[in-house]
Amino acid sequence: MDIPDTFTPPQRVLMGPGPSNVAPSVLKAIGQPLVGHLDPSFIKMMEEIKGMLRMVFQTKNEMTFPVSGTGSAGMEFCFVNLIEPGDEVIVGVNGAFGGRMVDVAERCGARVTKVEAPWGQIIEPGQIEEALRKVSNPKVVAVVHAETSTGAESPVAEIGKVVKKAGALYLIDAVTSLGGSPVKIDEWGIDAIYSGTQKCLSCPPGLAPVSFSPRAMKVASHRKTKVQSWYLDVNLLAGYWGEERVYHHTAPISMNYALHAALKEVLEEGLENRWRRHRQNHLALRSGLSAVGLELAAQEGYQLWQLNPIRVPTGVDEAVIRKALLNNFNIEIGAGLGPLKGKIWRVGLMGATSTRDNVRLLLSALCQTLNENGHKVDAAAALAATA
Ligand SMILES: Cc1ncc(COP(=O)(O)O)c(C=O)c1O
Secondary structure, three states: OOOOOOOOOOOOOOOOOOOOOHHHHHHHOOOOOOOOOOOHHHHHHHHHHHHHHHHOOOOOOOOEEEEEEOOHHHHHHHHHHHOOOOEEEEEEEOOOOHHHHHHHHHHHEEEEEEEEEOOOOOHHHHHHHHHHHHHOEEEEEEEOEEOOOOOOOOOOOHHHHHHHHHOOOEEEEEOOOOOOOHHHHHHHOOOOOEEOOOOOOOOOOOEEEEOOOHHHHHHHHHOOOOOOOOOHHHHHHHHHHHHOOOOOOOOOHHHHHHHHHHHHHHHOOHHHHHHHHHHHHHHHHHHHHHHOOEEEEOOOOOOOOOEEEOOOOOOOOOOHHHHHOOOOOOEEEEEEHHHHHOEEEEEEEEEEHHHHHHHHHHHHHHHHHHHOOOOOOOOHHHOOOOO
16 A cells, blocks of 8 residues: 555544543643653653542542553453452443443453443432342442433432442442543542543543542452453552552553643633533533424433433434534534434533533534424524523
C-alpha cells in the first residue's frame, strides 16, 4: 500500500455516550515533550494526579490512582483484586454495563447473584437488601452508578446503607458519573470504584481512575490465591503508584499529562458548579424535547444529567436520523443497545460538551432532520423552551 496522508480528523461535536469533547488545555498537555516514567518531574505529577483524584472522588483513600487502560480495565482491576474463586457476589443488572460486571465477576470465579430491573429502570435498595438476605456469605455488592446504556442513575447512597448493614464490600462503576454528577466515596461507604477519562472528565480515553478503601486493600493484600491478573494486581501497582516507585509497567506518560490537565479543569470550575452545569443543560434539553413531543426513556426522578436517552418516535428510522446528524451537522450521538436498539438515541452532555449552545445546536439539527424525514416538529418551539 502507499503511505497514507497524515490523518486529519473531522471536527465533531461529540454528543454520544463518550468520548466527549476535550478542552484545549487537555489537548495541549498531550502534546508536551515526553519524560521518563520514573523522572522526578513525572513522579511529582503522579502525586498531583492522585491528590486531585481524591478531591474529585471525595475520598481520603490512599490507593486512588489511574489504572493504565480504559474504563473496562478499571472494572477488571476492581473485580480481579477483590474476588477469589467461589466468592459470592451480588450484581445489579439494569443495562449493558451491569451485564458486563457479571461476566467479569464470573471470569474471576465468583458465584454471581443478579439483581435485575428492566433497562431504563433503577435497582431499588430493597431488591439488594432481599438478595443480601438470601445469599449466605456475600463478599461484594456491585452496582453501576450511571448506566450509560439506559440513562438511569442508581441510588448509590441508599444502596450503600443496606450493603454496609450486611458487611459486604461495595463496588461502584462511576465511568459516566464522575465529574458530571456527585460521586462521594467516603460519605456513601464505597470500597472499590472505577471510572474512565473520556466521559465527564473530558479527557481522551486511555486511563481508568480507581480508588480502594483501606478495607478493600486489606482484602486484596490478604488473599489466599494470587490475583489472576499480573498487570492489574493492586499489590504490585502499589509499588509504582505508592511510596516506593519501583518499575511495574511503563505508564502512558502523555495520557497522564492529559488527565492532570483535565482534573485541573474540573477543580478550577468547582465540583458543585460542574454538577449544576450538567443538571441545567440536561433540564434545558429535556424541556426542548418535551416542547416537540419527544421524551426521555429513563425512569422519572432518576434521569442522568450526562446521558439523555431520547425515545425514537413511531415511524422514524433511528439510524437514518443519527447518520444525518453526523454527515450534515458533524454531531455524533449514540444508538440504543440491547433491548433499546432502534428505540432510543443516546445524547451525551458530558464534561466540556455540556453547554447551552450544544443543547440548542442538537435541538435545531434534530428538528430539521426529523422534518426532512417526514416527522413534523416545530424547531422554534423546541429552542424557545431551552431559555
Ligand atoms: C458505565 C460504563 N462502564 C464501563 C464502560 C467501559 O469503559 P471503556 O469503554 O472506557 O472501557 C463504559 C463505557 O462506555 C460505561 O459507560
